[in-house]
Amino acid sequence: MIFLIITGLSFLSQPGFTQQMSATDIVRKADEKFNGEKSSYSVMSMKVIRPEWQRTIEFKSWTLGKEYALTLITAPPKEAAQTFLKRGSEMWSWNPTISRLIKLPPSMMSQGWMGSDYTNDDILRESSVVTDYVHEIVGEEKIDDRVCYKIKMTAKEEASIVWGRQIRWIDKKDFLVLKAELYDEDGYLVRTETGSDIKIMDGRTITSRIELVPSEEPENKTLIEIREIKFNIPLEDSFFSQQNMKRVR
Amino acid sequence: MKEEFKIAWRNLWRNRRRTIITSASIFFAVFFAVVMRSYQLGSYDHMITNFIESFTGYLQVQNIKYQDNPLIDNSFDFNDSIASEISEIDKVVSVTPHLESFTLASSGSQTKGVAVIAIDPVKEKNFSNPENKLVRYRITDEAVDHMKNAGIIPDNILDKVKKNLDRSYSSSAKLELELGLTDYNKELYMTEIIKCSEVSNGYLANDDEGILVSDRLASYLNVAIGDSVILMGQGYHGVSATGMFPVRGIIKIPSPDIDNKLIIMTIPAAQKFFDAEGKVTSLVVNLTDKSYRLLKTVQAEINSLMPDKNTIAKTWYELNPILYQQIQGDSQSGAAMLGLLYFIIFFGIFGTVLMMVSERKREFGVLVAIGMQKKKLKRIVTIEMLLLGSIGLVCGLLASVPLILYFYYYPIVLKGELANMMEDWGWDAVMPSAWFGPYFYWQAVIVALMVVLATLYPLRKIERLKEIEAIKG
Numbered sequence: 001m002i003f004l005i006i007t008g009l010s011f012l013s014q015p016g017f018t019q020q021m022s023a024t025d026i027v028r029k030a031d032e033k034f035n036g037e038k039s040s041y042s043v044m045s046m047k048v049i050r051p052e053w054q055r056t057i058e059f060k061s062w063t064l065g066k067e068y069a070l071t072l073i074t075a076p077p078k079e080a081a082q083t084f085l086k087r088g089s090e091m092w093s094w095n096p097t098i099s100r101l102i103k104l105p106p107s108m109m110s111q112g113w114m115g116s117d118y119t120n121d122d123i124l125r126e127s128s129v130v131t132d133y134v135h136e137i138v139g140e141e142k143i144d145d146r147v148c149y150k151i152k153m154t155a156k157e158e159a160s161i162v163w164g165r166q167i168r169w170i171d172k173k174d175f176l177v178l179k180a181e182l183y184d185e186d187g188y189l190v191r192t193e194t195g196s197d198i199k200i201m202d203g204r205t206i207t208s209r210i211e212l213v214p215s216e217e218p219e220n221k222t223l224i225e226i227r228e229i230k231f232n233i234p235l236e237d238s239f240f241s242q243q244n245m246k247r248v249r
Numbered sequence: 250m251k252e253e254f255k256i257a258w259r260n261l262w263r264n265r266r267r268t269i270i271t272s273a274s275i276f277f278a279v280f281f282a283v284v285m286r287s288y289q290l291g292s293y294d295h296m297i298t299n300f301i302e303s304f305t306g307y308l309q310v311q312n313i314k315y316q317d318n319p320l321i322d323n324s325f326d327f328n329d330s331i332a333s334e335i336s337e338i339d340k341v342v343s344v345t346p347h348l349e350s351f352t353l354a355s356s357g358s359q360t361k362g363v364a365v366i367a368i369d370p371v372k373e374k375n376f377s378n379p380e381n382k383l384v385r386y387r388i389t390d391e392a393v394d395h396m397k398n399a400g401i402i403p404d405n406i407l408d409k410v411k412k413n414l415d416r417s418y419s420s421s422a423k424l425e426l427e428l429g430l431t432d433y434n435k436e437l438y439m440t441e442i443i444k445c446s447e448v449s450n451g452y453l454a455n456d457d458e459g460i461l462v463s464d465r466l467a468s469y470l471n472v473a474i475g476d477s478v479i480l481m482g483q484g485y486h487g488v489s490a491t492g493m494f495p496v497r498g499i500i501k502i503p504s505p506d507i508d509n510k511l512i513i514m515t516i517p518a519a520q521k522f523f524d525a526e527g528k529v530t531s532l533v534v535n536l537t538d539k540s541y542r543l544l545k546t547v548q549a550e551i552n553s554l555m556p557d558k559n560t561i562a563k564t565w566y567e568l569n570p571i572l573y574q575q576i577q578g579d580s581q582s583g584a585a586m587l588g589l590l591y592f593i594i595f596f597g598i599f600g601t602v603l604m605m606v607s608e609r610k611r612e613f614g615v616l617v618a619i620g621m622q623k624k625k626l627k628r629i630v631t632i633e634m635l636l637l638g639s640i641g642l643v644c645g646l647l648a649s650v651p652l653i654l655y656f657y658y659y660p661i662v663l664k665g666e667l668a669n670m671m672e673d674w675g676w677d678a679v680m681p682s683a684w685f686g687p688y689f690y691w692q693a694v695i696v697a698l699m700v701v702l703a704t705l706y707p708l709r710k711i712e713r714l715k716e717i718e719a720i721k722g
Contacts, residue, residue: 052322053486078524079489098479098493100355115487 023135023151027168030175031130039064039235043228048116049221057114062248068240069123072248073114083245084123091120094245101242117191117212117222121162132159133166143178144196146171155185163190174198174205189215201229253625257632267608268637271601275641275696276648278594282587282692283649284682289583291657291683293576297539299677300572301565303377306345306533308548309568310335313559315530316568321350321485324528325560335534338550340543343375345533348519352482352490354512356470363466363510365480367519367529370453376533379452379513382500384464386424386446387417395445402438406430410442417464419501426662450474451498458518459497463511467499474498480512484523492522503677534562595699602634602703606710613711614719623711630707638700642693656682 021029045058058075069086073079083094091104109121133153141150148169155161164185169178180193191214195207208226238244261268301307315323327346336344348367353360374380393411396402402410409428418424421443425435428442451474453461462472472478477493484490494514502508520526534551536543544564551562566573616626660681662668668678 048487050486055486055488076488082489095481095491097491098481100479102481112487114489115483 023137023149024130026137026149026151026170026175027133027135027153028130030170030177031128038232041230041233041235042226045225045227046114046116047221047223047225048114049223051219055115057116062235062239064235064237064240068237070240070244070248079114083248085240085242085245086123087240091123092242092245094242096246101245117214117220129153129166132156132161138167140172141169143169143171146173146176146178148172148178176205176207178207191215197225201226202231204231250628253629254632257629257636260629260633261636264608267601267605271598271605272637272641272644274594274597274601275638275700276645278591278597278699279642279645279692279696280649282590282594282696283646283689284652285590286583286587286688286692287649287653287682288656288680289580289587289683290686290688291660291681293580294683295660295677295679295681297576300569301539302535305565305568306376307536307539307544307565308534308551308562309565310532310534310551310555310560310562311530313561316563319349319530321348321483321523321525321528321530324348324485324525324530325557326527327529327532328527331554332532334554335532335551338547338554340537341547342535342537343372343533345369345372345376345535346516346529347531347533348516348523348525348529349531350482350484350519350523352480352512354466354470355479355481356472356476359470361466361469361510363480363512364507365482365512365514365519367514367516368453369516370455370457376535379461379500382419382502383450383452383461384417384448384499384501385419385450386421386443387448388413388415388446390414392446396442399441399445401441406434406438417499417501426664429664453497453513453515455515456517457497457515458494459514460494460518461498461500461513462496463508464499464501465505465508466510466512467496469509472496478512480522482523485525485528488524490523494518539565591695591699594696595702598699599703599706602706606707610710610719613714614716617711617714618716618720623714627708627711630711631704634700634704634707638697641700642696645696646689646693650685653682653685656680657684 040061040063042061043058044061045056047054047056055076057073057079059071059073061069061071063069067086067088069084071084073082081096085092085094093102093104094100095102104120110119112118113120113123133155136152136154137149138152139150141148148171151168151170153166153168155164162184163182164187165183167181167183169180170176171178176195176198177193178195181189182191182193184190191212193213194211195209196211197207197209198205199208200206201208206226206229210224212222212224214220310325312323312325332344332346335341346369350365352363352365354363355361368377368379370380388410393407393414396407396410409430413427416427418427421439424443424446425439430438453459460478462470462478467473470478474496477495479491479493481489481491500511500513502511514522516529520528534547536547548562548564555561613626617623660679663678663680
């Protein structure tokens with residue numbers, strides 16, 4: 001679930017491509033790598049940082065294609081064993097303390113997921129970064145000694161996206177998104193996401209640390225760290241079921 | 250002087266009717282002004298008492314940020330020693346801890362946003378006293394059927410009962426009041442009505458894991474005592490708070506706005522639920538009286554007691570500025586009404602004085618002509634006026650006393666639509682008068698001043714008196 005966002009940023013590496021790539025190609029390449037993957041399993045921690053406090057949530061996540069995702073909270077103990085299921089455009093949550101399966105209503109979509117700066121909507125609406133935007137290379141910039149394409153992505157008018165445009169900094173060598181700025185329809189910067197701590201995990205170079213800063217409250221922050229990730233493990237559609245939400249460990 | 254007093258006194262009773270009319274106009278002036286003001290002040294006072302004492306409290310200890318941002322994150326650490334230190338301050342009546350937040354409440358397929366107020370079930374009895382608000386009687390179809398089947402209650406009484414169908418009551422007195430039965434009928438049928446409409450209910454124990462649900466919310470969620478309600482929300486520092494709570498009791502809150510969304514639980518249960526160990530959002534402090542000076546001194550004392558400078562005491566008018574302004578606005582408009590009344594009264598008094606002077610023009614002329622000093626005559630007339638004034642004043646004040654006393658102890662109880670409307674606003678539908686206070690003497694002083702002002706006219710007339718003209722008329 002959260003994984004869907006993260007993979008949007010932590011592109012899978014593949015060494016050097018030919019020089020002349022269009023902006024769309026760059027984004028597609030990164031995106032296809034992700035979409036081309038069958039499935040994944042990951043262990044992550046999410047640190048929600050506020051001026052006066054912070055807390056860490058740990059979870060496991062399974063995904064299959066773009067349609068299915070299942071997330072299991074493992075810590076803190078009070079919230080452990082809660083699960084979230086995404087099937088297509090619907091999202092359910094299972095809470096063992098009240099033994100309830102809840103389909104998240106539209107009204108809850110704009111609320112933060114587990115109190116973080118990610119909204120439920122972010123998790124569900126993983127719109128296509130390839131087909132829903134018009135891409136344009138606007139320059140090259142260096143981020144942490146890595147040369148990046150600076151790509152401006154303008155949302156197509158008919159696409160149903162909450163963002164008006166995005167600017168992504170995609171590393172030339174490993175095709176990692178090192179930075180992304182997301183703007184709303186009125187052109188205001190809503191949040192900045194940065195990828196860092198590049199590691200090789202399960203044979204791929206990825207950014208294992210993603211930081212989200214909402215621009216209206218710059219002292220707030222959500223930090224995701226990927227602890228473990230496996231690609232293309234065998235998973236069936238049937239794994240992503242309401243029954244399994246209650247069983248999965 | 251004695252002689253003049255004697256003459257003045259005799260003058261008064263020489264024309265009794267005139268004296269009575271003049272003093273009556275003063276009498277009514279005082280009487281109406283006092284009674285009206287007493288009512289105005291009494292109603293405000295009742296409203297404040299009602300609202301403040303069981304809603305915001307005179308003072309509340311809060312995190313400095315809580316008022317602008319009432320989140321559970323803006324709570325503070327609480328222990329019993331703080332409470333006992335505050336309650337030892339002079340003139341503090343009660344200290345009541347609260348932990349308040351908002352969650353979703355769900356039962357079956359119904360879900361609703363609710364306000365959760367966590368209380369200390371024992372200490373709360375000194376404050377909002379939810380135990381008093383438990384629903385004891387309910388006029389349901391079933392209850393009416395019972396009454397019908399018992400066959401004791403005649404049809405006309407049954408119709409009255411049916412008018413209150415689906416209403417619930419926290420006390421038999423309130424039920425009695427709403428039914429509006431005659432004393433005779435009350436004695437005959439009340440026991441039966443109470444027996445048929447009685448429902449069982451329960452309060453929270455000290456470490457209870459259960460909840461009290463407000464009446465309208467309970468019927469929306471379709472829960473009764475013994476059922477469970479699921480609460481979901483966000484706890485301290487973004488923790489997701491979920492839990493299942495058994496319903497221990499149903500409470501009836503007069504204001505439908507609150508009755509639609511209130512859930513009460515114990516503080517330990519809420520601290521566990523919200524993951525806010527040892528935290529409360531406010532300490533409600535009630536005092537013996539609400540004088541400004543007392544509020545300020547206790548506020549300062551509490552602030553010096555609190556170890557954390559971010560946790561401070563706020564007065565009820567800081568907490569509820571809208572109510573405060575409303576009361577002040579009402580008081581101003583009341584004063585304006587009173588001013589209008591004074592205006593009319595003054596011209597009433599002045600009119601009778603005018604009449605008196607023109608009636609006695611000839612008399613004054615003769616007196617001056619046969620050698621009475623104008624000075625002496627003025628003194629006599631002044632004494633007459635003051636006597637008239639004090640008779641009216643004293644009688645007016647005396648006459649208002651029993652009325653004020655009566656309505657202080659037996660306030661007017663409003664009924665029907667108006668009463669319902671007032672209850673909707675969260676007020677008790679009673680209008681008591683105010684106990685004797687400065688307002689009482691002030692009315693007397695103001696009316697006395699008006700009498701003095703009116704006296705200036707005859708004095709001026711005497712000063713300018715021309716004997717010949719006066720005698721010739």
